């Protein structure tokens with residue numbers, strides 16, 4: 812059987828038990844710890860759960876956060892002055 816390291820190095824595309832690429836992947840579940848995906852080998856019928864960790868972000872579409880309302884005095888000078 813392959814170790815976790817060998818399995819990750821192969822990008823998890825082969826069964827760690829029999830080496831078959833005939834895998835069936837279930838739905839991905841995500842929580843604060845990471846993501847999990849159940850996998851079943853269609854060749855030897857072993858089953859396990861792939862684990863994923865957050866590694867960063869990509870394709871940032873940055874928006875400007877809305878200005879926070881505050882009641883400090885300097886805001887009064889930003890208002891139009893009606894004399």
Ligand SMILES: [Zn+2]
Pocket residue numbers: 826827828829830831852853854855856857
């Ligand atoms: Zn297998």
